[in-house]
Amino acid sequence: xxxxxxxxxxxxxxxxxxxxxxxxxxxxxxxxxxxxxxxxxxxxxxxxxxxxxxxxxxxxxxxxxxxxxxxxxxxxxxxxxxxxxxxxxxxxxxxxxxxxxxxxxxxxxxxxxxxxxxxxxxxxxxxxxxxxxxxxxxxxxxxxxxxxxxxxxxxxxxxxxxxxxxxxxxxxxxxxxxxxxxxxxxxxxxxxxxxxxxxxxxxxxxxxxxxxxxxxxxxxxxxxxxxxxxxxxxxxxxxxxxxxxxxxxxxxxxxxxxxxxxxxxxxxxxxxxxxxxxxxxxxxxxxxxxxxxxxxxxxxxxxxxxxxxxxxxxxxxxxxxxxxxxxxxxxxxxxxxxxxxxxxxxxxxxxxxxxxxxxxxxxxxxxxx
Amino acid sequence: xxxxxxxxxxxxxxxxxxxxxxxxxxxxxxxxxxxxxxxxxxxxxxxxxxxxxxxxxxxxxxxxxxxxxxxxxxxxxxxxxxxxxxxxxxxxxxxxxxxxxxxxxxxxxxxxxxxxxxxxxxxxxxxxxxxxxxxxxxxxxxxxxxxxxxxxxxxxxxxxxxxxxxxxxxxxxxxxxxxxxxxxxxxxxxxxxxxxxxxxxxxxxxxxxxxxxxxxxxxxxxxxxxxxxxxxxxxxxxxxxxxxx
Numbered sequence: 001x002x003x004x005x006x007x008x009x010x011x012x013x014x015x016x017x018x019x020x021x022x023x024x025x026x027x028x029x030x031x032x033x034x035x036x037x038x039x040x041x042x043x044x045x046x047x048x049x050x051x052x053x054x055x056x057x058x059x060x061x062x063x064x065x066x067x068x069x070x071x072x073x074x075x076x077x078x079x080x081x082x083x084x085x086x087x088x089x090x091x092x093x094x095x096x097x098x099x100x101x102x103x104x105x106x107x108x109x110x111x112x113x114x115x116x117x118x119x120x121x122x123x124x125x126x127x128x129x130x131x132x133x134x135x136x137x138x139x140x141x142x143x144x145x146x147x148x149x150x151x152x153x154x155x156x157x158x159x160x161x162x163x164x165x166x167x168x169x170x171x172x173x174x175x176x177x178x179x180x181x182x183x184x185x186x187x188x189x190x191x192x193x194x195x196x197x198x199x200x201x202x203x204x205x206x207x208x209x210x211x212x213x214x215x216x217x218x219x220x221x222x223x224x225x226x227x228x229x230x231x232x233x234x235x236x237x238x239x240x241x242x243x244x245x246x247x248x249x250x251x252x253x254x255x256x257x258x259x260x261x262x263x264x265x266x267x268x269x270x271x272x273x274x275x276x277x278x279x280x281x282x283x284x285x286x287x288x289x290x291x292x293x294x295x296x297x298x299x300x301x302x303x304x305x306x307x308x309x310x311x312x313x314x315x316x317x318x319x320x321x322x323x324x325x326x327x328x329x330x331x332x333x334x335x336x337x338x339x340x341x342x343x344x345x346x347x348x349x350x351x352x353x354x355x356x357x358x359x360x361x362x363x364x365x366x367x368x369x
Numbered sequence: 370x371x372x373x374x375x376x377x378x379x380x381x382x383x384x385x386x387x388x389x390x391x392x393x394x395x396x397x398x399x400x401x402x403x404x405x406x407x408x409x410x411x412x413x414x415x416x417x418x419x420x421x422x423x424x425x426x427x428x429x430x431x432x433x434x435x436x437x438x439x440x441x442x443x444x445x446x447x448x449x450x451x452x453x454x455x456x457x458x459x460x461x462x463x464x465x466x467x468x469x470x471x472x473x474x475x476x477x478x479x480x481x482x483x484x485x486x487x488x489x490x491x492x493x494x495x496x497x498x499x500x501x502x503x504x505x506x507x508x509x510x511x512x513x514x515x516x517x518x519x520x521x522x523x524x525x526x527x528x529x530x531x532x533x534x535x536x537x538x539x540x541x542x543x544x545x546x547x548x549x550x551x552x553x554x555x556x557x558x559x560x561x562x563x564x565x566x567x568x569x570x571x572x573x574x575x576x577x578x579x580x581x582x583x584x585x586x587x588x589x590x591x592x593x594x595x596x597x598x599x600x601x602x603x604x605x606x607x608x609x610x611x612x613x614x
Contacts, residue, residue, distance in 0.1 A: 250463075315461075321421050322459040324443035325452075326473035326525065336472055340463040366481075 001027065001086050005057040006076040006176065006202050007233035010264045011298055012060070019260060019294055021058060021077075022202065022231055026174045028148040031089040032114035036104040041097030048093065050117065052085030053078035067208045067237050068268075072152050074180030075204020075233045080150055084117050091117045096128035096161070103131045103351055108173065110143025117150040124156040124184075130163045131351040134177065136170040139197055139361075145169075148176035155187035157211065162190045164349040168361060169198035171226055177203045185211035185240070192348045195222035195230065196361060206235040207245070209271075215244040221345030222249075223338065224257035224289075234278075235264040238271040238304075247278040250345065252338040253289035264296040267304040275305045282312040283341065285334055339363070370435055372397040372565050373418070373451075373533055378429035380410075380417045387413045389590045390429065395533065400559070400566040400579050402601065405587040406609040411569045412456060414587070415537045418567075419453045420446045433533070448477055450564075452531035454522040456538040460510045466521060467491060467505040470528050477529055494527045497557060499550050516547040523554035527561075534558065535567045540575040548574050555579065573601050588612045 008021040055078040236245030265276035295308040346358040373395040380388040420443040584600040593612040
């Protein structure tokens with residue numbers, strides 16, 4: 001595969017806006033086996049074959065058909081599945097247990113071109129916790145790397161998975177982070193996504209809320225700075241009755257950063273009494289940043305409730321005066337406000353060591369909890 | 370030498386002159402009260418001392434501790450030891466009360482503060498103000514009741530320990546119990562820090578437990594009268610009408 005098309009918008013808009021999807025030729029090519037200390041209660045499958053995909057990456061009709069057939073279609077989309085298959089990536093297939101959390105740490109070096117995939121089945125009634133870290137060996141490095149990671153989650157009846165992801169990559173790293181979930185009845189998916197650094201990040205997460213009362217809760221916080229870019233595609237495909245999708249994105253853009261957030265709540269026929277909400281709050285610290293947001297609410301069901309909202313800007317003059325009256329100068333205020341957003345999301349991460357690592361990165365030399 | 374010395378201060382907001390040449394002198398550790406009818410310019414004086422950019426000083430000088438601070442920025446004035454308790458404290462989403470105070474404390478003292486020591490001091494001050502400890506980890510002033518916002522202001526006063534505190538209608542909108550708690554906090558500041566107070570107020574309830582050194586009446590942006598504590602009783606009895614020309 002020479003090119004990959006990712007983050008296709010679930011309902012396309014004008015082509016000239018360049019928001020429908022991204023074509024990229026910087027692709028990870030080396031299959032990378034995930035090495036993780038799998039907790040003893042979890043089971044590892046012998047089947048490591050990737051499934052691939054026969055769905056067109058830019059066809060919403062085909063994506064929708066697959067979702068109605070109870071399949072997982074990830075946020076980045078079918079091309080990522082094809083790439084994984086083509087690169088012969090060994091998929092780590094696990095069945096979760098509630099006993100112990102799973103931590104997968106991916107450390108990337110300069111020149112890496114790694115592609116990895118994990119598929120976790122959360123059996124009925126099991127509550128699992130998973131932490132995934134994507135870290136550059138030297139976050140200050142100028143070296144190039146192109147890496148990708150896919151997480152598929154099959155969430156059983158009355159089961160839940162709390163997935164915490166942290167990304168801290170060097171400024172020239174291209175990274176594809178792909179998530180897809182299938183949620184059975186009352187299957188709950190909670191994602192805390194903290195993006196601290198990375199050159200060009202393509203992030204996608206799509207949940208197939210097939211089961212009655214299944215739910216999705218995403219808390220995403222990002223800091224995009226320098227010449228970094230972030231392209232996100234978050235989608236909730238709400239099929240079951242009384243499903244619930246909550247997407248909250250808080251971000252900070254600095255310097256010449258570029259960011260596009262696509263968040264879609266898609267109420268399908270039959271999703272009676274479902275609710276969905278998507279909000280994004282962006283703090284723009286420079287006049288040179290590019291901030292684009294596409295909040296979408298699609299609806300083919302009557303009795304549903306969807307809310308979206310986006311706020312952007314800088315702290316008001318009132319806030320600035322108030323904070324300055326306590327001895328803080330403008331730069332310190334910006335610094336506090338930017339870190340506060342990331343701290344708030346980081347505080348929700350379950351793994352203590354990961355929380356500590358984020359604190360050390362955000363507050364170097366500072367004593368934290 | 371006075372701690373705060375204001376001479377002939379004129380202040381404009383959006384090209385409209387609000388203060389027309391105010392004089393004021395506050396000694397270290399003294400308690401002064403600014404009174405006056407609505408719209409007299411009392412809060413403007415507080416913001417102007419604090420160097421708020423919306424309040425343009427067009428004439429006169431403000432000196433603090435012998436140093437001219439007329440043109441200083443708000444953050445530098447705060448670092449020199451002046452604190453303004455806001456009449457309407459601003460809500461700051463995303464920044465917790467605890468982290469805000471810790472950051473501010475490090476700025477005004479210029480020292481790193483051990484987390485454990487800070488938490489201990491904060492808990493003690495919150496207890497003294499009868500504040501629910503959970504407020505420490507809530508976003509600054511967001512969703513706080515009027516009373517809790519004022520308590521959060523006094524909490525900052527107790528933690529930051531300035532040498533001059535300007536309290537802008539700290540007692541307004543508070544019920545009797547909250548006024549009592551806030552007053553106790555102000556007394557604690559006087560006792561522990563020994564700083565000077567400049568209290569801008571309409572009511573006199575907050576003054577009951579304090580030794581007031583001077584009372585200044587401002588009317589229409591000018592000094593209208595000055596006296597001792599007896600002036601408070603006079604105003605309580607006869608109102609501000611007597612000072613309006």
